[in-house]
Amino acid sequence: MTPIRIIVCGFGNVGRAFVRLIEDKQDDLKNRYGIAPKIHAVVDIGGAAIADTHGLPLDQLRELMDSGQSIERMASFGRPGMSGAAILQTLSADVLVEATPTNLVDGEPARTHINAALKKGMDVITANKGPVVLFYKDLQERIQSSGGRLFMSAATAAALPTLDVGKLCTAGAHIRAVEGILNGTTNYILTRMGQEGCDYTTALQAAQDLGIAETDPTLDVEGFDTRNKIILIANQLFDQCLGITDVETVGITGVRREDIEKAQTDGRVIKLIGSVRWENNRLCVKVAPEALEADHPLAGVHLSEKGISFDTDSMGRITVTGGHSSPTGAAAALLKDLLHAYCFYRE
Amino acid sequence: MTPIRIIVCGFGNVGRAFVRLIEDKQDDLKNRYGIAPKIHAVVDIGGAAIADTHGLPLDQLRELMDSGQSIERMASFGRPGMSGAAILQTLSADVLVEATPTNLVDGEPARTHINAALKKGMDVITANKGPVVLFYKDLQERIQSSGGRLFMSAATAAALPTLDVGKLCTAGAHIRAVEGILNGTTNYILTRMGQEGCDYTTALQAAQDLGIAETDPTLDVEGFDTRNKIILIANQLFDQCLGITDVETVGITGVRREDIEKAQTDGRVIKLIGSVRWENNRLCVKVAPEALEADHPLAGVHLSEKGISFDTDSMGRITVTGGHSSPTGAAAALLKDLLHAYCFYRE
Numbered sequence A, B: 001m002t003p004i005r006i007i008v009c010g011f012g013n014v015g016r017a018f019v020r021l022i023e024d025k026q027d028d029l030k031n032r033y034g035i036a037p038k039i040h041a042v043v044d045i046g047g048a049a050i051a052d053t054h055g056l057p058l059d060q061l062r063e064l065m066d067s068g069q070s071i072e073r074m075a076s077f078g079r080p081g082m083s084g085a086a087i088l089q090t091l092s093a094d095v096l097v098e099a100t101p102t103n104l105v106d107g108e109p110a111r112t113h114i115n116a117a118l119k120k121g122m123d124v125i126t127a128n129k130g131p132v133v134l135f136y137k138d139l140q141e142r143i144q145s146s147g148g149r150l151f152m153s154a155a156t157a158a159a160l161p162t163l164d165v166g167k168l169c170t171a172g173a174h175i176r177a178v179e180g181i182l183n184g185t186t187n188y189i190l191t192r193m194g195q196e197g198c199d200y201t202t203a204l205q206a207a208q209d210l211g212i213a214e215t216d217p218t219l220d221v222e223g224f225d226t227r228n229k230i231i232l233i234a235n236q237l238f239d240q241c242l243g244i245t246d247v248e249t250v251g252i253t254g255v256r257r258e259d260i261e262k263a264q265t266d267g268r269v270i271k272l273i274g275s276v277r278w279e280n281n282r283l284c285v286k287v288a289p290e291a292l293e294a295d296h297p298l299a300g301v302h303l304s305e306k307g308i309s310f311d312t313d314s315m316g317r318i319t320v321t322g323g324h325s326s327p328t329g330a331a332a333a334l335l336k337d338l339l340h341a342y343c344f345y346r347e
Helices: A013-024 A026-033 A058-066 A084-090 A110-119 A130-134 A136-146 A162-169 A184-196 A200-209 A224-238 A257-265 A327-344 B013-024 B026-033 B058-066 B084-090 B110-119 B130-134 B136-146 B162-169 B184-196 B200-209 B224-238 B257-265 B327-344
Strands: A002-009 A035-044 A047-050 A078-080 A095-098 A123-126 A175-181 A268-279 A282-293 A307-312 A317-322 B002-009 B035-044 B047-050 B078-080 B095-098 B123-126 B175-181 B268-279 B282-293 B307-312 B317-322
Touching: A002 A013, A002 A084, A002 A110, A002 A327, A013 A026, A013 A035, A013 A058, A013 A327, A026 A035, A026 A327, A035 A058, A035 A084, A035 A327, A047 A084, A084 A110, A095 A110, A095 A327, A110 A123, A110 A130, A110 A136, A123 A327, A130 A136, A130 A224, A136 A224, A162 A175, A162 A224, A162 A307, A162 A317, A162 B162, A162 B327, A175 A224, A184 A200, A184 A257, A184 A268, A224 A268, A224 A282, A257 A268, A327 B162, B002 B013, B002 B084, B002 B110, B002 B327, B013 B026, B013 B035, B013 B058, B013 B327, B026 B035, B026 B327, B035 B058, B035 B084, B035 B327, B047 B084, B084 B110, B095 B110, B095 B327, B110 B123, B110 B130, B110 B136, B123 B327, B130 B136, B130 B224, B136 B224, B162 B175, B162 B224, B162 B307, B162 B317, B175 B224, B184 B200, B184 B257, B184 B268, B224 B268, B224 B282, B257 B268
Parallel strands: A002 A035, A002 A095, A095 A123, B002 B035, B002 B095, B095 B123
Antiparallel strands: A035 A047, A047 A078, A175 A268, A175 A307, A268 A282, A307 A317, A317 B317, B035 B047, B047 B078, B175 B268, B175 B307, B268 B282, B307 B317
16 A cells, blocks of 8 residues: 655645545555555645645545634644745655645745655646646756656646646657647636627626626736636647747636627637647647638537547547536646556556 | 667567667657667568667568568668567567567467567567467466566557556546446547438448458457456456456447437447446456447547546546557557557566
């Protein structure tokens, strides 16, 4: 039985869902995969909880979550005021699970956490897009010199397996193009506009009323979230080091009711597509609304659902759709990366 | 650079496509994956070609294929009359690629090839369903005692990544159900019946005229091909040892025009589904035509296309569609398994 010591930074919805999954599935992880993950420390904004040698007791962690208590209040283990940076300076573990909120300005505090973990040769599994989008090249250099590994499934559309399909399922094939519907909110708005013939503002309001769009929907509707995901996909699958300014990004705020109707008349459907395509031997990465033909495999991906399609030489076109867009879905992607790191991949 | 010595048994469409891929992609395999596969021997019905220490010259192999010559006539290397069994007794290599025609009566000659390779501790990558469908349990026991590994992506819907998605992309999730459209011919026939309102016989004839259905279509239309694939999927993903008689199998020969029309009236579509489902804590594996709701993710998989959908606990539903149904698609799946074995997976 391989014990795996994990430090979890960020104990919001995703961090909590991850710890719940580890607790729910501990028997299954032992029986099916031969691993025993131990939560060595959990850090949140108000402080931390640090385990003795056996890992934090998962039943007590669950009680704490169920009662809505802060992690630094955990009996025996709580350390009010202790930061992630301090934890990563003093403790060693096998893996950092980075689940603090994404910060697209300077990537903090995740950047500090990830750099500190890699410096120690720890593996890093991140749901946080900030550092990987902003400092991809720098991180690659740190990985090279540290021996740690970096996994980011949860940052690239969570439970929808984008990187796995592009790396593992299509191994050996040349990927000519990737097209993805990578953001559920914008796909929901476009679907409603198409179904109800309403304009963008009305559909956005409906999405906000349902909690699908945020009060400030900028990150989604301007295409920035899609851009961040397609950057990671391009960097991981095509060995690039693209940053935010390298990707021409058009969101859906300019899509008019007439555009949707015109597309429908032509038997097409407008979707916000993040794409990577070889054009004249140059890799073009962009985000824009595109009018897909009715038989395009992403044309039937509706409402909040996501999907990604790979056009390859030897395997033809392979498309994957679905996957929970939820904290549990993101946590499941973190767990999947953990299993890939410790049960499937070579060191 | 890891050299990998390969013995290819079966030099029909799939075996040839595999050797072509290895030749086409040798630079790419070196640069991206750090491997140098060598074709150590190729065997077909009339004999073999055996390499010296450097592997068979890939350019000469290509010339031989382009000119339609038999492998045993290959200059310097040809061995007329030499069988796969003899090759595997006398030669050692890292991997057997088994691509002889599937035999569902006794699994031969593939069974002999695979058993001999495993006995030597070689890895086996098979496109041939025969031995793995007929003798799964026996093979598992041989694997346990030999140290060799067995990969069968190419036998389970070729370039459509069925096993990868169920093992790797959903790692850590509990799969509650698998539903697959795993046979292109029957999906083509059902699609035509739906689109044109014709009966089964007419649609079958159309499929035969186009070369999509064989003159004797039994294997496809009786659901046997779907059954063979779902057996392998159930065995690999749910740790079962099912055989042919364990799976209730109904094909499409009994689907009437009226059934299709009735389904259409109800907003449904009839598809031949191979399924694995937990029902009352029992795993139910079967093949039958099912009337899918219009929003089922496989409802839009038409004509010769295939697809598979996984219903999971933590990741929700994940569906993958597409993948070449061709010798090249099957060869690409063989190459993918080779890369998984030597570049991704732990030993």
